[in-house]
Amino acid sequence: MLKNILLVILLIFIFSCKKNISNEVEVYNNDFESGNLSNIDNGILSQFNGTSVLGNYNNGSFALTVSNLPKHDLVEISFDLYIHDSWDGNKTAPDGPDIWEMLVDGNPYINTSFSNSACGVGVFCSPQSYPLDYPNNYNNPKVGAYRTDLPGFCELITNPNGTTLYKIEKIIRHSNKALILQCLDKLVQTDSADPKCDESWSIDNIKIKAITL
Ligand SMILES: [Ca+2]
Numbered sequence: 001m002l003k004n005i006l007l008v009i010l011l012i013f014i015f016s017c018k019k020n021i022s023n024e025v026e027v028y029n030n031d032f033e034s035g036n037l038s039n040i041d042n043g044i045l046s047q048f049n050g051t052s053v054l055g056n057y058n059n060g061s062f063a064l065t066v067s068n069l070p071k072h073d074l075v076e077i078s079f080d081l082y083i084h085d086s087w088d089g090n091k092t093a094p095d096g097p098d099i100w101e102m103l104v105d106g107n108p109y110i111n112t113s114f115s116n117s118a119c120g121v122g123v124f125c126s127p128q129s130y131p132l133d134y135p136n137n138y139n140n141p142k143v144g145a146y147r148t149d150l151p152g153f154c155e156l157i158t159n160p161n162g163t164t165l166y167k168i169e170k171i172i173r174h175s176n177k178a179l180i181l182q183c184l185d186k187l188v189q190t191d192s193a194d195p196k197c198d199e200s201w202s203i204d205n206i207k208i209k210a211i212t213l
Pocket residue numbers: 031032033051052053204205
Protein backbone atom coordinates (compact mmCIF):
# COMPACT_ATOMS: atom_id res chain seq x y z
CA MET A 1 0.00 0.00 0.00
CA LEU A 2 2.78 2.39 1.01
CA LYS A 3 4.58 1.38 -2.16
CA ASN A 4 1.54 2.34 -4.25
CA ILE A 5 1.23 5.70 -2.53
CA LEU A 6 4.90 6.41 -3.13
CA LEU A 7 4.49 5.42 -6.79
CA VAL A 8 1.54 7.81 -7.20
CA ILE A 9 3.54 10.63 -5.57
CA LEU A 10 6.47 9.87 -7.88
CA LEU A 11 4.23 9.87 -10.97
CA ILE A 12 2.65 13.19 -9.95
CA PHE A 13 6.15 14.59 -9.44
CA ILE A 14 7.35 13.40 -12.85
CA PHE A 15 4.18 14.63 -14.54
CA SER A 16 4.37 18.04 -12.90
CA CYS A 17 8.05 18.33 -13.85
CA LYS A 18 7.22 17.58 -17.48
CA LYS A 19 4.39 20.04 -17.46
CA ASN A 20 6.72 22.71 -16.08
CA ILE A 21 9.16 22.64 -18.97
CA SER A 22 8.18 25.95 -20.47
CA ASN A 23 10.84 26.35 -23.10
CA GLU A 24 13.53 24.37 -24.93
CA VAL A 25 16.09 26.02 -27.18
CA GLU A 26 18.71 24.19 -29.21
CA VAL A 27 21.96 26.07 -28.60
CA TYR A 28 24.38 23.75 -30.39
CA ASN A 29 24.13 21.13 -33.12
CA ASN A 30 27.09 19.69 -34.99
CA ASP A 31 27.28 16.61 -37.21
CA PHE A 32 30.82 17.64 -38.33
CA GLU A 33 29.95 17.17 -42.01
CA SER A 34 30.92 20.78 -42.82
CA GLY A 35 34.20 20.43 -40.90
CA ASN A 36 33.08 23.03 -38.34
CA LEU A 37 35.49 22.93 -35.37
CA SER A 38 34.71 26.45 -34.12
CA ASN A 39 34.97 26.81 -30.34
CA ILE A 40 36.42 23.31 -29.97
CA ASP A 41 39.84 23.11 -28.33
CA ASN A 42 41.92 20.22 -29.63
CA GLY A 43 39.27 19.31 -32.24
CA ILE A 44 40.30 16.79 -34.88
CA LEU A 45 38.21 15.26 -37.65
CA SER A 46 38.19 11.82 -39.23
CA GLN A 47 36.00 9.81 -41.52
CA PHE A 48 34.41 6.78 -39.94
CA ASN A 49 31.77 4.49 -41.43
CA GLY A 50 30.83 7.08 -44.08
CA THR A 51 30.48 10.07 -41.78
CA SER A 52 32.68 12.83 -40.41
CA VAL A 53 33.40 12.44 -36.69
CA LEU A 54 35.22 14.35 -33.96
CA GLY A 55 38.24 12.16 -33.20
CA ASN A 56 39.67 9.69 -33.02
CA TYR A 57 41.39 10.10 -29.66
CA ASN A 58 43.68 7.97 -27.51
CA ASN A 59 44.99 9.65 -24.39
CA GLY A 60 43.28 12.74 -25.69
CA SER A 61 40.50 15.18 -25.04
CA PHE A 62 38.51 17.97 -26.60
CA ALA A 63 36.64 20.88 -25.03
CA LEU A 64 33.65 22.59 -26.67
CA THR A 65 32.66 26.03 -25.41
CA VAL A 66 29.11 27.25 -26.07
CA SER A 67 28.62 30.91 -25.15
CA ASN A 68 25.64 33.24 -24.82
CA LEU A 69 23.12 30.66 -23.69
CA PRO A 70 19.67 32.12 -23.05
CA LYS A 71 18.40 32.10 -19.47
CA HIS A 72 17.87 28.45 -18.52
CA ASP A 73 17.62 25.96 -15.63
CA LEU A 74 18.77 22.73 -17.28
CA VAL A 75 20.76 21.62 -20.27
CA GLU A 76 20.30 18.44 -22.28
CA ILE A 77 23.51 17.16 -23.84
CA SER A 78 23.37 14.31 -26.33
CA PHE A 79 25.84 12.76 -28.76
CA ASP A 80 26.98 9.53 -30.37
CA LEU A 81 30.00 7.96 -28.70
CA TYR A 82 31.99 5.47 -30.78
CA ILE A 83 34.20 3.08 -28.82
CA HIS A 84 36.68 1.76 -31.38
CA ASP A 85 38.62 -1.50 -31.26
CA SER A 86 39.91 -3.42 -28.24
CA TRP A 87 39.08 -1.46 -25.07
CA ASP A 88 39.79 -3.55 -21.96
CA GLY A 89 37.30 -2.25 -19.40
CA ASN A 90 38.41 -2.76 -15.83
CA LYS A 91 41.51 -4.85 -16.58
CA THR A 92 44.68 -3.65 -14.90
CA ALA A 93 48.11 -2.84 -16.42
CA PRO A 94 49.37 -3.31 -19.08
CA ASP A 95 45.85 -3.40 -20.60
CA GLY A 96 43.80 -1.02 -18.48
CA PRO A 97 41.75 0.23 -16.87
CA ASP A 98 40.32 1.99 -19.95
CA ILE A 99 38.52 5.03 -18.60
CA TRP A 100 36.33 7.55 -20.42
CA GLU A 101 34.95 10.76 -18.91
CA MET A 102 32.53 13.56 -19.71
CA LEU A 103 32.79 16.84 -17.80
CA VAL A 104 30.64 19.95 -17.90
CA ASP A 105 32.23 23.16 -16.63
CA GLY A 106 34.96 21.01 -15.09
CA ASN A 107 32.58 18.77 -13.12
CA PRO A 108 32.48 15.04 -13.99
CA TYR A 109 29.08 13.70 -15.09
CA ILE A 110 30.36 10.44 -16.56
CA ASN A 111 33.47 8.65 -15.29
CA THR A 112 33.29 5.13 -16.59
CA SER A 113 35.14 2.31 -18.32
CA PHE A 114 34.35 0.48 -21.56
CA SER A 115 35.20 -3.04 -22.61
CA ASN A 116 34.98 -3.87 -26.30
CA SER A 117 36.29 -7.40 -26.28
CA ALA A 118 34.51 -10.44 -27.66
CA CYS A 119 32.75 -12.79 -25.26
CA GLY A 120 32.18 -16.46 -25.89
CA VAL A 121 32.31 -19.90 -24.38
CA GLY A 122 35.69 -20.28 -22.72
CA VAL A 123 36.65 -16.72 -23.63
CA PHE A 124 37.27 -14.38 -20.73
CA CYS A 125 35.67 -11.03 -21.36
CA SER A 126 36.74 -8.16 -19.23
CA PRO A 127 33.82 -6.34 -17.56
CA GLN A 128 33.05 -2.66 -18.03
CA SER A 129 31.58 -0.09 -15.67
CA TYR A 130 29.23 1.60 -18.20
CA PRO A 131 26.35 2.43 -17.80
CA LEU A 132 27.51 2.92 -14.19
CA ASP A 133 30.57 4.79 -13.05
CA TYR A 134 34.03 3.26 -12.63
CA PRO A 135 35.02 1.12 -10.69
CA ASN A 136 31.71 -0.79 -10.94
CA ASN A 137 32.79 -4.21 -12.15
CA TYR A 138 29.61 -6.06 -13.01
CA ASN A 139 28.66 -5.16 -16.58
CA ASN A 140 29.55 -7.24 -19.60
CA PRO A 141 31.23 -5.62 -22.62
CA LYS A 142 28.90 -3.49 -24.77
CA VAL A 143 26.07 -3.32 -22.20
CA GLY A 144 23.88 -0.30 -22.97
CA ALA A 145 25.08 -0.08 -26.57
CA TYR A 146 22.93 1.23 -29.44
CA ARG A 147 24.87 -0.65 -32.15
CA THR A 148 27.53 -3.35 -31.96
CA ASP A 149 27.90 -4.21 -35.65
CA LEU A 150 30.20 -1.43 -36.84
CA PRO A 151 33.72 -1.92 -38.24
CA GLY A 152 36.86 -1.12 -36.29
CA PHE A 153 38.50 2.26 -36.77
CA CYS A 154 41.94 0.95 -37.55
CA GLU A 155 42.29 -0.90 -40.80
CA LEU A 156 46.01 -1.54 -40.39
CA ILE A 157 45.47 -4.45 -38.06
CA THR A 158 42.99 -7.24 -38.01
CA ASN A 159 40.79 -6.26 -35.13
CA PRO A 160 37.76 -8.44 -34.52
CA ASN A 161 36.28 -6.19 -31.84
CA GLY A 162 34.85 -3.58 -34.21
CA THR A 163 33.23 -0.41 -32.98
CA THR A 164 30.40 -0.04 -30.48
CA LEU A 165 28.05 2.95 -30.65
CA TYR A 166 26.59 4.35 -27.43
CA LYS A 167 23.94 7.08 -27.38
CA ILE A 168 24.88 9.43 -24.57
CA GLU A 169 22.15 11.68 -23.21
CA LYS A 170 22.41 13.70 -20.00
CA ILE A 171 20.09 16.31 -18.54
CA ILE A 172 21.85 18.35 -15.89
CA ARG A 173 21.14 21.40 -13.76
CA HIS A 174 22.90 24.32 -15.37
CA SER A 175 22.30 28.06 -15.46
CA ASN A 176 25.67 29.62 -16.41
CA LYS A 177 25.70 31.79 -19.50
CA ALA A 178 28.47 29.64 -20.99
CA LEU A 179 28.94 25.88 -21.06
CA ILE A 180 32.13 23.89 -21.50
CA LEU A 181 31.68 20.27 -22.59
CA GLN A 182 34.84 18.25 -22.21
CA CYS A 183 35.36 14.58 -23.08
CA LEU A 184 38.56 12.69 -22.40
CA ASP A 185 40.04 9.24 -21.98
CA LYS A 186 42.66 7.65 -19.77
CA LEU A 187 43.36 4.68 -22.01
CA VAL A 188 46.11 2.27 -20.97
CA GLN A 189 47.89 -0.03 -23.43
CA THR A 190 51.57 0.02 -22.53
CA ASP A 191 52.42 -3.13 -24.48
CA SER A 192 51.20 -1.81 -27.86
CA ALA A 193 53.50 -0.12 -30.39
CA ASP A 194 50.50 1.79 -31.77
CA PRO A 195 47.99 2.37 -28.94
CA LYS A 196 45.72 4.61 -31.06
CA CYS A 197 45.26 1.73 -33.45
CA ASP A 198 44.58 -0.63 -30.55
CA GLU A 199 41.82 1.43 -28.91
CA SER A 200 40.34 4.87 -29.44
CA TRP A 201 37.07 6.84 -29.43
CA SER A 202 35.26 9.47 -31.43
CA ILE A 203 32.06 11.47 -31.23
CA ASP A 204 29.34 12.61 -33.63
CA ASN A 205 26.03 14.49 -33.67
CA ILE A 206 26.49 16.69 -30.60
CA LYS A 207 23.26 18.46 -29.63
CA ILE A 208 22.83 20.76 -26.67
CA LYS A 209 19.49 22.21 -25.56
CA ALA A 210 18.89 24.90 -22.95
CA ILE A 211 15.72 24.18 -20.99
CA THR A 212 13.68 26.60 -18.92
CA LEU A 213 11.35 25.26 -16.26
CA1 LIG B 1 28.98 13.11 -38.76
